[in-house]
Amino acid sequence: MELLNFNKANCKHCYKCLRVCPVKAIKFKNDQASIVEERCIACGHCFIACPQNARKVKSDLNDIKEAIKEKRRIVATVAPSFVGSFSTDFAEKIVTVLKKLGIDYVEETAVGADIVANLYKKKLKEKNYKNIITTCCPSANFLIEKYFPSLTKYMFPIVSPMIAHGKLIKRVYGMDTFVIFIGPCISKKVEAKEAQHDDVIDAVMTFEELKEWVYESQLDIDNMEYTPFDRSSTERGRNFPLKGGVLGSFLDDHIRSKYDVMNIDGIDECIDMLNTLMKDDTEGLCVELNACREGCINGPGVPKDSLGKYERKRIVKRYVNYENENFTTDEIDIPEDIDFGKVFVDKSFYRPKADEATIQSILRSIDKFTPEDELNCGACGYSTCREKVQAVYEGMAEKSMCMPYMKSRAERLSNHIFESSPNAIFVVDEDLKVVEFNKVCEKIFNIKSGEIMGKPISVILDDEIFRKVIETQDNIILQKVYYKEYGMLFLQNIILIEKENALLVIMTDITDEEKSKEELVKIKENALQAAQDVIEKQMRVAQEIAGLLGETTAETKVVLTKLKELVLKDGDVK
Structure with missing residues (x-):
């Protein structure tokens, strides 16, 4: 019977429950905390610590x-x-x-x-x-x-x-x-x-x-x-x-x-x-x-x-120490035929022990290659990195619970996206000074990041639109902007990073695409004009043919009428 546990979907990965659990009886799987009954001592400290109030206690x-x-x-x-x-x-x-x-x-x-x-x-x-x-x-x-x-x-x-x-x-x-x-x-x-x-x-x-x-x-x-x-x-x-x-x-x-x-x-x-x-x-x-x-x-x-x-x-x-009618100095009589005895037994459980090779393998998988990499920060809820690795081996913890590892991984992914993106990406602070500037920006604006970092964005671009986003707190998405000084047309996104009060700017060069669109429009216009010319010529030919046909028909009618009159005059036909 499950008496104590956590509500599903309430966990926010803060690991506070695990940090206060003295026996580490809390298991994390698929980012959800759960109490392992055979390990739990039911002290309830994890429930007190949980900031989400995610406790699930059986009510009678x-x-x-x-x-x-x-x-x-x-x-x-x-x-x-x-x-x-x-x-x-x-x-x-x-x-x-x-x-x-x-x-x-x-x-x-x-x-x-x-x-x-x-x-x-x-x-x-x-x-x-x-x-x-x-x-x-x-x-x-x-x-x-x-x-x-x-x-x-x-x-x-x-x-x-x-x-x-x-x-x-x-x-x-x-x-x-x-x-x-x-x-x-x-x-x-x-x-x-x-x-x-x-x-x-x-x-x-x-x-x-x-x-x-x-x-x-x-x-x-x-x-x-x-x-x-x-x-x-x-x-x-x-x-x-x-x-x-x-x-x-x-x-x-x-x-x-x-x-x-x-x-x-x-x-x-x-x-x-x-x-x-x-x-x-x-x-x-x-x-x-x-x-x-x-x-x-x-x-x-x-x-x-x-x-x-x-x-x-x-x-x-x-x-x-308060004496009243509800208090007595008499000892309680203990019925001798009631068994008040209790037998305490061994309730220990099996814990598989990871060997050194396995420990090293798990450590390497979370970017811990040397003893110096083992920070033992305790953010995951375990006192040391090795204790956490042992928990991973037992199936009680997940590798992703390592905060320094996940931060480093996120930074690497972020840097990869930032540097390898085909778009121009830069970040400006609340004073509109450049704090990030990728290589595509360097190429487009013909300036090295070291020369623009810490300087106002107005050095290379009109900052009116950026200032407006800061003031209104409204993002601008998919805005077409033509920068005459660079002869380029961009699809521009300006996103407010609220906590830092900074702006993330992503600019996609659509100059060639727009040129292609203009050329396609011209081709279509020329095709339409050519089609119109053909139609008009055909109309003229048709009219001329119709006119010729009309004249020929009239002449034929005159000749046939005269022929009829001649025949009638001869009297052979009645």
Whole structure:
């Protein structure tokens, strides 16, 4: 099931998504970005970075609406970072809002966090670990399973607060209960579909999706009353979304004396820590890993128009320490017959390795012949040219993604067209000074480019028409212009290059063509005159023949009449 990807045709080849992707799980083919699921850790950083907002995240909203329509028992578990993700009024009334939308019960995921904290403490009492890695962040878990699978032995084999709370909800409200998780994390959508616990969470909704649903429903939040959560949470559980909140929930002085405790946030920092844990001599580390900087308060599912992350952090801190009827100091009872265990497995994938000969061949194909040609500019999204070449070999990248190569290629093509064109081509800047001048221009205007470069075009041509284009911003296309001083007729195109406020002028010599046309016109005129003369002569001959025929006929008529009279006089004929 495809949960996360990019919309097709939205990609503008900026490679920003690839630059922020810590594991390079984004593939480019035919200039379209797509997420490779087996490589992805679902951190969502690429979606935040994409300037085209091309993200395509599977929404469970239709499933939720269908459950409401079917009148199923629906329970929402809300991540405690909600207080910093919405306006104060919205956050204070979130329980009321959700119930107005059709949800029957609303609890905080902090309940599940409290269960996890207790299980962590219990595990540490049962067994000594060389190193410890907490497992509340799904993206950090995916990172280890896919890219550092040998470190799964250090991962606490406990489910996340979302899964723990979901299991408890199913027990309390019934196994047929429809459970919705609402939080700031996109990776929860992937975690909820994992085979080990795919029957616990029925739908996942980000805070951003919830906000859109509320606005779509046109709820009058201003006139709503405050409603408490249906189950009280603890200070310890509410602290989970903050950096270090997981470790702070279960570590005591005894444990701290045995381990170096470290709170790591941000994928790059997590990778650095995991590389440290890969060393055989590393021991005594207790590490909390968070994919997002400052923890879950800064997840990719936070609404775009929410407060800054540090302001959100302050609000969540205040909420953690705020005591009211919705807060309890009692520990959550953990049903012993519910399995809160989690097995972390090797999810690594095969990556073909290019040999040196192949690397050199690909490098040469993008004009990188020496080490000096390998600029390692990072514009393509990869740190080095060789890393990009390896991606090309794996089918994850395209050669055309190299910006210096494509720029050089475009310049070569442009120069070839400019120099080999049979047309006169030149470019003038906004002051009508020549900045480009090809060889055809040199021949036509009898001046070397070095002599005209940087000088006004008026040195060789009347600049009135060029000045007009600059002023009106209107291009001139296929205009016939006769330059008397050169005795030549041109088909002239003057094109405004807006960004540079310069003019590209392309002039096609049509002098000979026009002469040929004039000669053809003369030939046609002569032919018409000759034809007219022939017609007139024929008419005269016809008239003369007609006249002669008329005279002969008259004479014949006279002779025949006389002959008739003679015959009648003889009396032989009656």
